[in-house]
Amino acid sequence: MEKAVNEDEGARRAVRDGAARTGGDAWSGSWVAERLGVELVGDDRLTELLGLALRRNPKRAHLLVSHVLGKHVPQSPSVVYGHGLALGRRVRELLGDEAGRAVVLGYAETATGLGHSVADGLGLAPYLHSTRRPVPGVATAGGFEESHSHATSHLLLPQDPELLAGDGPLVLVDDEFSTGNTVLNTIRDLHVRYPRRRYVVVALVDMRSPADAGRLRDFAREIGARVDLVTTASGTVRLPEGVLEKGQELVARHEARAGAEAAGPAAAAAGAGRVTRVGLGWPRGLPDGGRHGFTPAHRARLESVLPAMAARLAEALPDGARRVLVLGFEELMYAPLRLARELELVTGAEVRFSTTTRSPVLAVDDPGYAIRTRLVFPAHDDPADGPGERYAYNVAGAGFDTVVAVVDSAADTPALHAPDGLLARLAAHTPQVLLAVIPSYVPAPPDAPDAPSAPERPATMLPDPLRGPAFSSYPPEEVGWLLQDLSDVTLEAPTEEREEAIQSGGAHYAESLPVEYQPSEQYQELFHAALDASAARLAHAVGVVTETVLTERSPHPVLVSLARAGTPVGVLMRRWAQYRHGLDLPHYAVSIVRGRGIDANALRWLADHHDPRDVVFVDGWTGKGAITRELAQAVAEFEKAEGITGFDPEIAVLADPGSCVRTYGTREDYLIPSACLNSTVSGLISRTVLRADLVGPHDYHGAKFYRELAGADVSVAFLDAVSARFPEVADAACAQAKELLATDRTPTWEGWAAVERISEEYGIHDVNLVKPGVGETTRVLLRRVPWKVLARAGAGSDLDHVRLLAEQRGVPVEEVAELPYTCVGLIHPRFTRGATGADGKAVTS
CATH class of the missing domain: 3.30.1330.30 (Ribosomal protein L30/S12)
Structure with missing residues (x-):
């Protein structure tokens, strides 16, 4: 049977907020609708998500142009990636316990990035996308036809021949359902080879007619499988009689009027000197996408290197770059998308993302039309179907002062650099073109010497910590956050509503966030006055607790602060160890939630990378000691479940007025100014979040990075004010630490x-x-x-x-x-x- 899953209101708001239009307030489908009588009927969000254009195609004249796919319309990479993640999270919620056995399959070329993003949202799911590029030596695991497409044949070329052989759910992802034929063809082909009980079909928009929807239901009954449907919006396209012929005539008339491309070889060559190659430092052996399969282990590796690669791109941008396009290449959508999103986080420029395409579409410079401009250039990856034209839409005339073209090495050919090639076409329309090349991943034959086996899906393969400036306003060396970034998710709720939900038992406090308190001018003055008055006292306490840790706990401790109140203290302790002893201590921030325990995945990562005996948990202060007890219980349960021992659950704190711990800087109950504010004194990071629909069994707990509050951020100013007082308190702090070490510090509770x-x-x-x-x-x-x-x-x-x-x-x-x-x-x-x-x-x- 087929089951439609409605999106929640948060996802609806994300769709409305993220929808982009190419023509100001005009709907970018009105030009086609007026001339051909084509109508979109259905959800009121359809015109936010879609525009209309015309194309040279003997099977279908009109083209639904997505504003949030990142193919034809340059869009914020956060919006593009966010839509895929949101769909993936809904699939994870739908599948429940079965989500851990799912495999995701995306369609070339337009949905390769969307499918990969859905796999990310689903969690630890292997990903494969179909391809139109045959690879010698790689066996075909299946194939099917996309009847309405410009290029119809799809190949499945997984490195691991068993990737599709499991009996877990298969999640099929496309950008749109027009008739459902592609999905039917796919399931029909794969079900014969790899029968399974459940399929989930995912798309941004479902535009099938009732008759087409009925065919899928009948087919599901025929093969005895369940087929679920997850979409962002749905409706139908009403086509008047004779629309195909009228559309073809309209395309021919406008193309004849436009004539040859405005930018000929001579004009393009004039800008060829403005192309600069940028080395990404892409890791050897990491696949460039899902053409041959992309495992959770690959994902973890990519997450760990993305910040450094984006930093290289940011350094290569010209001074004053304001509007930047990251342009992917046909099926190569996901890697450029992730680079663009990371670049969006680390630069002040407005970053957009789109990709080149095989699909020929008419360009009409009208606000009511989805494709305003078109660049034409020869194919440059030696395609199997021979030479031909390729296209980049809505790039010329869009005001980009830099375009970052990202291609794989198979496409880095003389045709790419030719006078009429893509780079020259781009250089004719933007002051600076940067070229970034990702190595094409080709699996070694299984019988080759030292051929790598297909990576498995290890439960402990976790991404490396998030770091500033991509996540938090702290410098990257000061702290690594063992968290997942939920910045794109709406989690805030009014304080009164949260309180009622928490106390009624309807929600846990960690399932939502309070609206960030914005301090008044009077309150900010109080904060700065308190900081001025207490900086030396705080510096003294930092010195005492750090010296105690270095003497009693470990000469080379790994500081693990409890996010987020403990994180400023962890940074200050790290600074003291550097100032006084020349030590460069690792420092990470992890989540602990009262009633739910510490993030076990974060502990697994720490155990994989450090000796647990060196880990020192750090917090800001104790109250009644609830977190102290929570941590002790959580570590004991973790050791019993995982068989990993050595973590000492005792917390080191700046202030211990509750007499709950042995390692502290003071037991006085006085103001620590970092308690006065929320994220603006904690690296712009929210409280941590633990909610089942957002945090899977193999995910870190989540948090948000409030980039929009940068103007009110005092995080680094707080740290600098305290650490500036280290020299004047150093001797006294060291002396007091010695005294404390000689006394009985047993907690009295x-x-x-x-x-x-x-x-x-x-x-x-x-x-x-x-x-x-x-x-x-x-x-x-x-x-x-x-x-x-x-x-x-x-x-x-x-x-x-x-x-x-x-x-x-x-x-x-x-x-x-x-x-x-x-x-x-x-x-x-x-x-x-x-x-x-x-x-x-x-x-x-």
């Missing part, structure tokens, strides 16, 4: 006892709703909906920011004579707007 007492005294009866200490009280005021704040009588300037936040939120501050902490934040149980507290007072929001 005074904080936990105090929290239990406060919980009962104020009628809360849940220690998780009591947030002790300056840091925790600040956090609850920024993220949650507190009932009241208890402040120790006589507390001074350390609480200025707490009083200001409480005033802004209408939260009462109650002074208490006997309080073991400087302040405590209280959340009322079962928070609802207008509820009353144990003392009969209204709970304010």
Whole structure:
């Protein structure tokens, strides 16, 4: 049977926000619709996703032009990649436990990048795309026809002959379903060779008629398999009688009027000197895409090298580059797309992505038409079907001051560099062309000496850490984030809604994010005043805890901070070790979630790359010690499940007012200014996220990088202000560390006892709703909906920011004579707007 899966509202918003148009407010299909009577009927999002054009094709005159595919219309690479990821995540949710056995198959040429992106969203799924380029020595595992296409024959050439032989779900990805014939042909061919019980068909748009949809349902019944359908939008194309003939006549008339291409060989040659080759440093043996299969191991390797390759491209951009196009090559879509997305993250330029194509399309410079301009050049990869024309659309006249052409080495031929070749055509329309060549991957014959075996799908093959400036505003050497980037996902919810969902049991706090608090001018002044007043005290505490770690825990520790409050402290400890001892300590940030434990995949990565005995977990401060207990339990469970031992769960913290740990810089409860703000003092990184539809069993926990808040970022300024005071406190900090090492520092858990007492005294009866200490009280005021704040009588300037936040939120501050902490934040149980507290007072929001 066929089952349609509707997208959630978040995906709908992403489609609306990401839709791009080539002609301002005009729909880029109106020109064709007016002249031929072609109509798009269906979801109201169709015209956001699609435009219309005409092409030279004896089988179909019109062409649906996607705004978000990255083929004919230059688009933000984040939008292109994001649509594929979103579809993949929906497939993962649909398949549930079966997702781990799925294989993804994409269609050449337009859906090679989309299919690969869907595989990324699905998780640890091998990926293969069909190809129109035969490869000598590689056996064909199947083939099928795409009847309406300009080039119809598809080949399947996996390196691993068993790639398609499993009985897990097969996920087939195309950019559009027009009739469903291509899918039918594919399943018919493969089901004979590799029968299975389930198929999932994925596309951006489903434009089949009811009759075509019925054919797929009947076919699924015939072969006894389940076929699910996942799309972003659906509808149909209404074609009036005689549209093919009218379309062909219209194309012929406009092409005759246009005549020869405006840029002839002489004009193109004049710009040939503006082409510069850029070395990417592509790793040897890493496939350039999914033509022969792309495994999770390949994906992990690619993720680890993408930042360095994008940095090379960024360095090669001319000074002042404002608008950059990364142009892929026919089937080579995914690697250029990922390079473009990475470049978009590390440069201030506006980056767009599209690719060249075999498909001949009429260009009409009209806002209501999807293909405004066309560059024509000879094929340059010695194609099996002989020489012919190739095309790049909407590049000329688009205002790009740099074009980065990315091709594979099989296409780096004299034809590419000829006076009428692609590079010359591009150089005639942009001041700078950069050429990046990716080695063409050709599998060695299975019987060749030292032939590599097909990579398996190891559960522990995890990507290397994310680093700034692509992820976080910290310099790349200061911290590596063992997280996955969820920046493109909408996760924020109003504070009151989150509080109600959390306390009602309908959601866990780590499944969403609070809206980032934007500090007022008065609050920012308080932060800077607090930093000025406490920088030396903080530097002293950093010195004490770092010296303690180096003496007692490991002479060469691997710092692993608990994201995100621990991360600034981890960076400062790393800086102290460098300043005082000349050590260059590794530092990573990992996620730990109360009630869910630490990220086990991050621990696996750490165990693969370091001795677990050298790992020192770092946090900012302790409150009642909940995270301390959580970490100890999580590490014990990890060691039991994985058989990996050596991790010491004791946390090193800057401040331990709750007396929960042995390794600390101070046990005073005073303001650490990094607690005053959210992401803008933590590298612009959000709190970590753990949600089943976003984080699979082999994924790191997620987080967002708030690039848009760069103007308010004080992360590095905070670090610099503290580390600048190292010289003046160094001797005293080292002396105090020596004294502490000679004393009994056994935790007394005074904080936990105090929290239990406060919980009962104020009628809360849940220690998780009591947030002790300056840091925790600040956090609850920024993220949650507190009932009241208890402040120790006589507390001074350390609480200025707490009083200001409480005033802004209408939260009462109650002074208490006997309080073991400087302040405590209280959340009322079962928070609802207008509820009353144990003392009969209204709970304010």
